[in-house]
Amino acid sequence: MVEKRVVTGNYAAAYGALLSRVDLIAAYPITPQTFVVEHASEFVNNGMLDAEFMRVESEHSAMSACVSATAAGARTFTATASQGLALMHEVLFIAGSAHLPIVMPVINRTVAGPIGIWAEHNDTMPQRDTGWLQCYIESNQEVLDMIIQAYKICEDKRVLLPMMVNLDAFILSHTVEPVEFPDIEDVDKFLPKYKPEHARLWPEDPMIIGSFSPPEYIQEIRYQTDESMNNSRKVIEEVNSDFAKAFRRDYYGMIEEYQTDDADAILITLGTVTSTARPIVDEYRDAGKKVGLVKLRFFRPYPTELIRKIAEKTKAIGVYDRAVSFGSGGPSWIDARSALYGYNIPVINFLAGLGGRDVMASDVRLMFDRTLEAAKEGKAKKDVVWIGTRGVEP
Amino acid sequence: MYEVRFHGRGGQGAVMAAQALASAAHIEGNYGVAFPFFGAERRGAPVLAFTRVDKDRIYTKTQIYEPDYVVILDDRLIELVNVAQGLKEIAVAVVNSQKKPEELDLGIPIKTGVVDATSVALEVLGAPITNSSILGAFAKTTGEVKIESIEGGIRDIFGHRIGEELGEKNAKAARAAYEKTEVGTCRGERKMEVKKQWLPTYKELPLGAATRPMQTDAGLVGPGSFIDNKTGSWRTFKPVYDKDKCNMCRFCWFYCPEGCIYDKKEEMVFDFDYCKGCGICANECPKEAIEMVRD
Numbered sequence: 001m002v003e004k005r006v007v008t009g010n011y012a013a014a015y016g017a018l019l020s021r022v023d024l025i026a027a028y029p030i031t032p033q034t035f036v037v038e039h040a041s042e043f044v045n046n047g048m049l050d051a052e053f054m055r056v057e058s059e060h061s062a063m064s065a066c067v068s069a070t071a072a073g074a075r076t077f078t079a080t081a082s083q084g085l086a087l088m089h090e091v092l093f094i095a096g097s098a099h100l101p102i103v104m105p106v107i108n109r110t111v112a113g114p115i116g117i118w119a120e121h122n123d124t125m126p127q128r129d130t131g132w133l134q135c136y137i138e139s140n141q142e143v144l145d146m147i148i149q150a151y152k153i154c155e156d157k158r159v160l161l162p163m164m165v166n167l168d169a170f171i172l173s174h175t176v177e178p179v180e181f182p183d184i185e186d187v188d189k190f191l192p193k194y195k196p197e198h199a200r201l202w203p204e205d206p207m208i209i210g211s212f213s214p215p216e217y218i219q220e221i222r223y224q225t226d227e228s229m230n231n232s233r234k235v236i237e238e239v240n241s242d243f244a245k246a247f248r249r250d251y252y253g254m255i256e257e258y259q260t261d262d263a264d265a266i267l268i269t270l271g272t273v274t275s276t277a278r279p280i281v282d283e284y285r286d287a288g289k290k291v292g293l294v295k296l297r298f299f300r301p302y303p304t305e306l307i308r309k310i311a312e313k314t315k316a317i318g319v320y321d322r323a324v325s326f327g328s329g330g331p332s333w334i335d336a337r338s339a340l341y342g343y344n345i346p347v348i349n350f351l352a353g354l355g356g357r358d359v360m361a362s363d364v365r366l367m368f369d370r371t372l373e374a375a376k377e378g379k380a381k382k383d384v385v386w387i388g389t390r391g392v393e394p
Numbered sequence: 395m396y397e398v399r400f401h402g403r404g405g406q407g408a409v410m411a412a413q414a415l416a417s418a419a420h421i422e423g424n425y426g427v428a429f430p431f432f433g434a435e436r437r438g439a440p441v442l443a444f445t446r447v448d449k450d451r452i453y454t455k456t457q458i459y460e461p462d463y464v465v466i467l468d469d470r471l472i473e474l475v476n477v478a479q480g481l482k483e484i485a486v487a488v489v490n491s492q493k494k495p496e497e498l499d500l501g502i503p504i505k506t507g508v509v510d511a512t513s514v515a516l517e518v519l520g521a522p523i524t525n526s527s528i529l530g531a532f533a534k535t536t537g538e539v540k541i542e543s544i545e546g547g548i549r550d551i552f553g554h555r556i557g558e559e560l561g562e563k564n565a566k567a568a569r570a571a572y573e574k575t576e577v578g579t580c581r582g583e584r585k586m587e588v589k590k591q592w593l594p595t596y597k598e599l600p601l602g603a604a605t606r607p608m609q610t611d612a613g614l615v616g617p618g619s620f621i622d623n624k625t626g627s628w629r630t631f632k633p634v635y636d637k638d639k640c641n642m643c644r645f646c647w648f649y650c651p652e653g654c655i656y657d658k659k660e661e662m663v664f665d666f667d668y669c670k671g672c673g674i675c676a677n678e679c680p681k682e683a684i685e686m687v688r689d
Contacts, residue, residue, distance in 0.1 A: 170429065391595025391597050
């Protein structure tokens with residue numbers, strides 16, 4: 001029976017793994033991800049989930065275990081945050097290049113220094129080139145639903161890549177809100193058992209995975225990953241439609257548009273700031289100000305064509321980032337500008353909420369005001385706007 | 395929509411109370427969200443938790459600055475923290491206290507519900523854990539949520555966390571507190587100080603935050619700033635030392651995580667400016683020369 005309860009994002013993530021009937025969980029606890037591991041181990045211990053729970057000594061080992069087990073044909077799950085993800089870094093490439101469909105929630109947390117435990121995207125953004133799909137999440141319901149969808153997307157033969165499902169530290173991980181839990185039988189129908197073909201370490205069918213490769217081969221291997229990443233756009237849309245049909249919740253695929261059709265100014269957000277921005281769009285619309293919102297759900301692959309279509313129907317675009325590439329700008333903005341090369345509209349970057357600073361309604365209003373102003377003027381006063389930074393004019 | 399701020403101490407279960415209220419709201423068909431103050435939690439230290447309730451889905455993911463209700467799990471916190479911060483004249487308080495509403499001074503004269511939740515908890519649960527009882531008082535004082543829904547919310551959140559039986563007991567505690575809650579108006583004479591925070595511009599902040607001892611308008615920062623930050627205020631229990639039973643084995647000195655116990659050759663001496671009352675010393679003492687008593 002479908003059950004609805006108020007739970008944390010961490011619980012939703014662990015329960016997503018349960019509903020996906022993962023075979024192996026290998027994870028190392030780190031704030032604010034710890035409860036994902038605790039809940040998952042409870043599910044295994046209580047007999048709710050028939051999986052191997054592997055205690056490892058570090059995140060490097062957690063990812064190594066997931067790589068090996070997925071290569072052996074298992075459906076695997078792990079979770080991490082911040083320094084833990086940084087420690088996994090070198091193994092992430094192996095999962096990407098070997099096309100291993102691992103699913104991992106990352107509880108976005110500031111990477112030191114200085115040490116902090118609050119929400120920032122400077123842990124996942126630097127992992128954009130590892131061959132992992134990246135999805136940013138807005139609500140606990142979406143956490144649960146995306147874990148299930150992630151396996152379906154990643155295990156699709158046209159994709160066969162791993163995915164990070166990214167949720168903001170504390171703002172989702174430690175916050176309870178109502179979540180509907182689908183029936184596991186319905187999830188089974190939606191997400192059949194993983195049938196490995198390209199990589200399975202079965203003694204009766206010997207293969208080598210990740211062998212030493214000279215320059216004669218690696219360039220083609222890179223192209224394979226790039227092609228899979230490009231293919232995944234279509235698969236993401238398909239899986240979203242199938243999911244919406246099966247569970248009556250539609251996330252609109254790569255991006256979600258809100259009030260964009262006749263908008264003078266559109267803000268592109270990712271993570272929980274999207275949620276805070278929604279009522280502000282309503283507020284502006286009520287006041288006769290034509291603003292719209294684009295929720296960037298997938299950062300990898302980047303929804304290049306969709307962002308171009310957005311640019312075609314508006315006069316200025318603002319891009320919110322919770323991370324910065326020093327000396328350049330926010331990573332999401334950099335990609336938006338790259339996608340919009342040749343489009344003659346202002347594209348402004350807003351940096352706010354770094355280190356977990358609260359992104360307040362007034363901050364989001366500033367983003368809309370600035371983008372509306374650029375729409376009117378036809379150019380931006382400033383390319384990269386730091387909001388709420390003491391001593392810096394926004 | 396209404397917003398609630400819970401004041402408790404780390405370990406008192408303020409977060410579970412906030413979550414159970416969200417669940418109670420959910421039972422009534424409302425949308426309930428609850429979250430802790432996004433901080434590093436420490437046992438005994440003043441902590442905050444929040445609940446937001448509306449009839450429709452809540453999208454706002456910001457923190458709460460001007461709550462409609464403030465719930466205080468321990469009336470001694472009134473001396474330690476500014477419980478009135480951000481409160482409007484129409485706000486309502488719910489306090490665990492043995493005093494009457496008129497005897498409490500929250501720094502703002504507002505409608506206040508009071509219950510001796512500690513006694514209720516001791517009676518029903520056999521432990522001074524007040525996070526369930528206080529919710530009964532919340533239901534009675536505010537009328538925002540039915541006591542039956544509070545019981546349901548407690549069964550859900552507490553039940554999933556600590557087992558069905560304890561969930562049921564805690565629901566009973568809430569009901570008992572509901573019956574005993576007294577509603578009145580508190581006084582507002584106390585000058586509530588807003589604790590100053592050191593907020594330098596990026597230019598004033600030392601490069602990379604490599605900080606030397608520095609006096610700021612918010613007090614000392616950098617090495618030695620603990621002189622200002624007397625963590626003894628986090629204490630709920632206090633170690634009482636019996637010199638006659640002590641054999642000077644110094645286990646307490648060795649195990650004290652705060653370095654608050656001094657070896658004075660003839661006896662051990664406790665530094666109550668910083669002792670947080672964790673009780674490790676009493677637990678480790680082989681001679682039972684240390685007893686933890688309510689501070």
